[in-house]
Structure formats: C-alpha cells, structure tokens
Amino acid sequence: MHELPLMAFFMNHPKRKSTVPPSLQCARGVTLVEVMVAIVVLSIGLLGIAGLQAATLKYKINTWARSSASTLLSDLSERVRINPDPAGSRFSETGEDNVSEYVIGDAWAAQQSAALDPVTPNCETEPCAPSQRATHDLQVWRQRVRNNLPQGATLISGNRKIGLTVTMMWFDKELLGPATGNVPPALVVTPVCSGAETGMAQQTCCPSEADAPAGVRCARFSFIP
Numbered sequence: 001m002h003e004l005p006l007m008a009f010f011m012n013h014p015k016r017k018s019t020v021p022p023s024l025q026c027a028r029g030v031t032l033v034e035v036m037v038a039i040v041v042l043s044i045g046l047l048g049i050a051g052l053q054a055a056t057l058k059y060k061i062n063t064w065a066r067s068s069a070s071t072l073l074s075d076l077s078e079r080v081r082i083n084p085d086p087a088g089s090r091f092s093e094t095g096e097d098n099v100s101e102y103v104i105g106d107a108w109a110a111q112q113s114a115a116l117d118p119v120t121p122n123c124e125t126e127p128c129a130p131s132q133r134a135t136h137d138l139q140v141w142r143q144r145v146r147n148n149l150p151q152g153a154t155l156i157s158g159n160r161k162i163g164l165t166v167t168m169m170w171f172d173k174e175l176l177g178p179a180t181g182n183v184p185p186a187l188v189v190t191p192v193c194s195g196a197e198t199g200m201a202q203q204t205c206c207p208s209e210a211d212a213p214a215g216v217r218c219a220r221f222s223f224i225p
Helices: 003-011 032-082 108-113 130-148 200-204
Strands: 153-159 163-171 216-223
8 A cells, every 4th residue: 555655755855856957968979980981971072162163263264255356256246237438348239359457367366466545536435437437446355355255355347248257266375285293284275267167166166367375265256247
C-alpha cells in the first residue's frame, strides 16, 4: 500500500532532478576535425566561385565590346541612309564611277595615332553640302568608335550599290593562346580574311589592310544604304 507514494517521493526528490536545461539536454558539440573539414569544403567552394567570376568577367567584356560594335554600326548606317549620295551611285544607275566617300582604309597603327580633330564646318549646327556632311559624320563616328571600344578602330569598304562592309577592331588582352610548359600564354593574332571564310569565321577575321597586331579582335558587318 505504501510502495507508490514512496516511489513518487524518490522520483520527485530535488537530488534526482537534472540540473541541465531542457534545451541543452539533447545538444551535442562538434569536434575540431569536423570544423576543419567544414573550412576546407567552404574554401574549395569559394575558390570555385572566384574562378567562375573571373571567367564570367572575361566573356562579359568581349560581349560588351560586340554589343557596342552593333550599336556603332546602327549609328553609321543611319547617317549614311540620311545622306546616301556621297556613298556612291544608286543601284539602278549605270556607270563605272561609283566611288564612296564613306571609306576608311588606314591600318590599325595609323588609326591609333590619328588625331581625329573636329572638322569644319560643324554640320550639326551649320548647313552643309552632302560631301561635307559625309566628312563630318565619318569623323564624329570614328571618334565614337575610339571612345566606345578598347583602342577602337574601323575599316569601311564598298559603296552604295554593292553595299558597305564595316570592320570594327578593338584590343582584347584576353585573346591568349594556350600555355606551354612554364611559358605563360601570349597574345595571338586574329586570322586574316582570305575570302574563302563562311559563317562566324567570315564575321571575325581581320582584313589584310588592317595589319592588325596580336591581341586585336575584329567584327565584320555589312549593310546596303
């Protein structure tokens, strides 16, 4: 008859109660090995993220340059279409004299040292003849190419009848070849156009008259005014 009260007494006695808080009774610590493993795993992940960011930045710069080249091409095509006569005779007109004033044939080195000073008259504020307008537009556009592309330069060939071919050129320090042994990778030369290219090779080769050095990329476009 007295067993149950006696058992309850021992179970409820203060000396039998745990002094550990309930929130910590199931807690378990971590060892030094576990902490070191976690640090190693975290370090490998951070190194991978850093490498990914470097590769992304490399392609981002190249993508940005090509996007700028497309914008510059749109700017030039609009200027020529507004003032098409200096670009040559119309497609329906006959005759062999079809010289365009929208032509740039200087090599890369010559364009890098060109001053590109503003020409007169300023056709944005003064009335100009079509030929003067073409000279002004071409000078303003070439300055924009230099400002919007890394060491930007350009070539323009063709005329109004057959279309204009525009080559944008810029310096890309990431245009490197493979590393060989202990020798670090060096800048490579973009393939020179031979006329037999198709697809992307035709759009990315450099014309021979550009005489582009190692590290220079080319993007070629064409349009008919």
